[in-house]
Amino acid sequence: MKADPVKRSLVLALLVLLLSGCSGNWGWYVVNPTTPSGWTNLKFMASGAYYTLGMSITAILMSVVVGLLVAIPGLSQRRSWRLFNRTYVEIVRSVPVLVLILWVYYGLPALSGITLTVFWAGVLALALSDSAFQAEIFRAGIQSINRGQYEAAQSISLNYRDTMRYVILPQAIRRILPALGNQLVYMLKMSSLVSVIGMQELTRKANELVVSEYRPLEIYTILVLEYLVLILIVSAGVRWLERRLNARDT
Amino acid sequence: MPIISLRNVSKNFGDFQALQEVSLDVALGERVVVCGPSGSGKSTLIRCINRLEAHDSGEIVIDGITLSDKPAKLDRIRCTVGMVFQQFNLFPHLSVMENLCLGPRRVLGLSAQDARARAMKHLERVRIPDQADKLPRQLSGGQQQRVAIARSLCMEPRILLFDEPTSALDPEMISEVLDVMTELADTGMTMIVVTHEMGFARRVADRMVFMDNGEIVEVGAPKDVFTAPKSERFGTFLKKILSH
Numbered sequence: 001m002k003a004d005p006v007k008r009s010l011v012l013a014l015l016v017l018l019l020s021g022c023s024g025n026w027g028w029y030v031v032n033p034t035t036p037s038g039w040t041n042l043k044f045m046a047s048g049a050y051y052t053l054g055m056s057i058t059a060i061l062m063s064v065v066v067g068l069l070v071a072i073p074g075l076s077q078r079r080s081w082r083l084f085n086r087t088y089v090e091i092v093r094s095v096p097v098l099v100l101i102l103w104v105y106y107g108l109p110a111l112s113g114i115t116l117t118v119f120w121a122g123v124l125a126l127a128l129s130d131s132a133f134q135a136e137i138f139r140a141g142i143q144s145i146n147r148g149q150y151e152a153a154q155s156i157s158l159n160y161r162d163t164m165r166y167v168i169l170p171q172a173i174r175r176i177l178p179a180l181g182n183q184l185v186y187m188l189k190m191s192s193l194v195s196v197i198g199m200q201e202l203t204r205k206a207n208e209l210v211v212s213e214y215r216p217l218e219i220y221t222i223l224v225l226e227y228l229v230l231i232l233i234v235s236a237g238v239r240w241l242e243r244r245l246n247a248r249d250t
Numbered sequence: 251m252p253i254i255s256l257r258n259v260s261k262n263f264g265d266f267q268a269l270q271e272v273s274l275d276v277a278l279g280e281r282v283v284v285c286g287p288s289g290s291g292k293s294t295l296i297r298c299i300n301r302l303e304a305h306d307s308g309e310i311v312i313d314g315i316t317l318s319d320k321p322a323k324l325d326r327i328r329c330t331v332g333m334v335f336q337q338f339n340l341f342p343h344l345s346v347m348e349n350l351c352l353g354p355r356r357v358l359g360l361s362a363q364d365a366r367a368r369a370m371k372h373l374e375r376v377r378i379p380d381q382a383d384k385l386p387r388q389l390s391g392g393q394q395q396r397v398a399i400a401r402s403l404c405m406e407p408r409i410l411l412f413d414e415p416t417s418a419l420d421p422e423m424i425s426e427v428l429d430v431m432t433e434l435a436d437t438g439m440t441m442i443v444v445t446h447e448m449g450f451a452r453r454v455a456d457r458m459v460f461m462d463n464g465e466i467v468e469v470g471a472p473k474d475v476f477t478a479p480k481s482e483r484f485g486t487f488l489k490k491i492l493s494h
Contacts, residue, residue, distance in 0.1 A: 151302050152339035152398075156353030156405050157328040166352055170343050 006232045013225065030215040031222050041209055045222055048205035049230065055122050055194060055201065056187045062127035063187075064180070067134025072164075074139045085135065092132035098193045101125040105197045122194035130187060137183070141176035142168055174245050181238030185231050192227075202226050251314075253278045253409060253440055254299060259308035261294055261464075268294040269305070270464040276442065278408075281435050283451040283472075284444045286461035287487060292444040295461070296411040299442070300331040313408065329357070332402030336414040338394045340386040346373070346397050347382040350404045358405070365404075372400040376430050392423030396430055403434075410434070412443040446491055452476060460484040 031045070032038035074085030095103075105121040108114065116124065145168050153163040195204035206223040210216045252275035261269040268291045276282055284292045297303040298310060301317055301324055310317040312327050341349050350369035354360040360368065373379045376396035378389075386394050395415055402410060412431065416424040428450045435441055435454045445451065451458060452472045460468040460475070460483075468475065468484045479485040 146339075148335060148337050148339035149341065151333075152335065152341070152401075154302060154328065155300060155331075155333040155335075156401065157325050157357045158353065159325075159357075162356045166344075166356070167341055171341075174343070 006229075006236065010225070010229065013228075026218060027215050028218055030209075030213045030218050041213065041219075042222070045202070045205050045209060045219070045226065048200060048202035049226065051119065051199055051201040052188065052191050052230065055119065055126060055199070056184065056191045059123045059126035059130065059191070060184050060187050062123065063130035063134050063183075066127065066131035068138050070131060070135035071138035071142065074135065075142060085139075089132045089135055092128060095129065097125065097129045097190050098196065100129050101193055101197060104128075118194070118197050118199045121197060122191070122199050126187060126190055126194070129190070130183060133183060134180075137176050137179045138172070141172035141179075144175055145171050177238065177242050177245065181235065181242075184234055184238065188230055188234065189227065252276055253313050254442075255309075255311040256295075256299075257309040257311075259295075259298060259305045259310060261291075261298060261303060261305045267464050269298070271308070272464070272466055273308075274459065274466060274469075276409075276440065279438045279440055281441045281454050281456050282443070282459055283455040283457075284442060284459045284461060285446060285448075285451065285487070286467075290461040291464040292461050293413050294464075296333070296413055296442055296444055299409075300328055300333050300411060302333075325357075329405060330407055331409045331411060332405055332407035333411045334395070334398050334402055334413065334415050336417050338386070338391075338398045338418070340394055340398055340401070342386055345383050345385055346378075346389070349386065349397060350401050353401070353405050368404055369400070372403040373397075375403065375433075376400045377426075390423060391419045392426045395419065395423075395427045399427075399430055399434070409440045409442070412441065412445065414444050414446075416445065416447060448476075448488075448492060460487065462487070 029035060029038060031042050033042055070085055070088050073081035074089075076082055101122060104125040105116065105118070108116065108121070149167055149171070150163065153167045158167065191201060192203040195201060195207065198204070202223060206219050210219050213219065254274070254276040256272055256274045259269055259272045260267070270291075272291070272295060274282075274295075284295065286292050294303060298305045298317075299312065305317070313330050315327055317324075317327065341352070344352065347366065347369055350372065351362070351365040354365040354368055355362065370379055370382065373382055376399055378393055378396055378400075381389055381393060381397070386397065389397065399410075399415075415431070416427050419427065424447070428447060431441075431443070431450070432454055441454075443450075443455075455472050458468075458470055458472050458475050459466055460479075460481070462483050468479060468481045470480070475484065476488065479488055
């Protein structure tokens with residue numbers, strides 16, 4: 001099994017924490033799966049994973065698309081198109097994610113009359129914020145492809161769209177996959193900020209439990225572990241994808 | 251009427267004059283070998299012919315079409331003119347077969363079946379039909395260059411340009427590529443070949459073009475220029491590359 005190292009490190013981490021619980025400072029009962037209340041609390045916390053994952057994955061898909069659409073004009077010969085790319089990247093990159101979340105949720109309705117649900121406000125803010133970085137990643141990836149590839153595509157009369165679609169992007173994607181994996185990890189972590197507008201994701205659930213149980217140490221420790229598990233799984237998935245894409249090339 | 255006609259073509263890269271008032275006519279079915287020291291403008295010359303570089307002044311007419319920036323015209327010219335590069339420039343993520351089928355399918359609108367059939371025909375012509383499903387990097391340099399030639403042929407061009415096709419190859423692989431090119435010449439393909447392979451030039455070329463400093467210095471039949479070059483510069487050049 002591929003997940004073996006992940007499992008082993010998790011069991012080890014839990015063991016260390018449980019053993020340290022003997023010292024009296026810890027009150028593991030709040031999340032003890034063998035007691036009914038502890039089990040309920042654990043389930044309550046874990047249920048946030050649904051929105052954490054849902055928001056992150058939706059947002060990363062959107063930001064990849066937007067990022068690519070912003071990256072392409074950045075490669076243009078035309079100055080005005082490059083200027084659009086620079087302006088977008090510089091502005092979006094400078095806004096803190098938390099600020100963007102607040103602006104989209106509280107500001108955008110006042111501006112446009114469109115009210116977004118908490119989920120979609122979160123997704124939109126996360127996707128916007130990440131798209132500037134995706135644009136830079138795509139631009140660098142596409143620029144790293146040898147000029148000879150464009151010339152070969154030109155010499156068989158491929159138009160710009162087909163050159164990108166069949167020749168340049170498939171090669172660029174392989175090169176930027178590790179960077180895209182990184183962005184997904186960032187996204188999972190940044191999604192915790194959407195808790196401030198009331199999204200019931202992992203962090204919000206933990207906060208709510210802390211308020212009722214008053215055991216922040218144990219509950220936030222579990223929260224840390226939840227993110228750790230999610231991100232280890234995602235990283236393993238990205239590595240698997242990299243191996244699969246590169247398998248043909250070796 | 252010549253199929254390729256260049257009139258006073260000039261091209262600058264910044265301050266560097268890559269081509270200075272170059273004029274050249276190539277007839278249908280003619281094989282022209284272009285030689286000259288590095289930086290003499292040979293590559294730029296053929297890159298201007300299929301518009302990988304835009305010339306600054308003068309006129310280039312290919313198959314009755316004057317080269318300009320109009321995209322529709324460019325597409326027609328690029329379908330007429332094929333190009334083989336020094337570094338092969340195969341698409342590394344696609345198999346040999348996919349490399350060959352991409353243009354016919356996307357540009358000429360052939361069905362998958364027809365494109366494959368055409369690709370196999372040309373792979374047999376360059377004598378590597380058994381490598382169709384391999385990736386370029388699994389092939390030797392000579393095989394890769396032959397795939398690149400087949401890729402150009404799949405577009406069924408009327409003119410083939412070769413930009414130092416054997417310069418990136420190990421010596422033992424040069425002949426397999428030159429053999430394929432010689433056969434191609436025998437079928438009546440119009441070819442402009444930039445190369446230092448003088449044996450190939452002597453065997454195949456109808457005309458030799460010698461370039462230096464962005465100018466065409468001398469043009470003549472191989473049997474004449476090899477025995478008695480008219481210009482001193484060509485003579486010195488020939489002495490240098492034939493001496494060893």
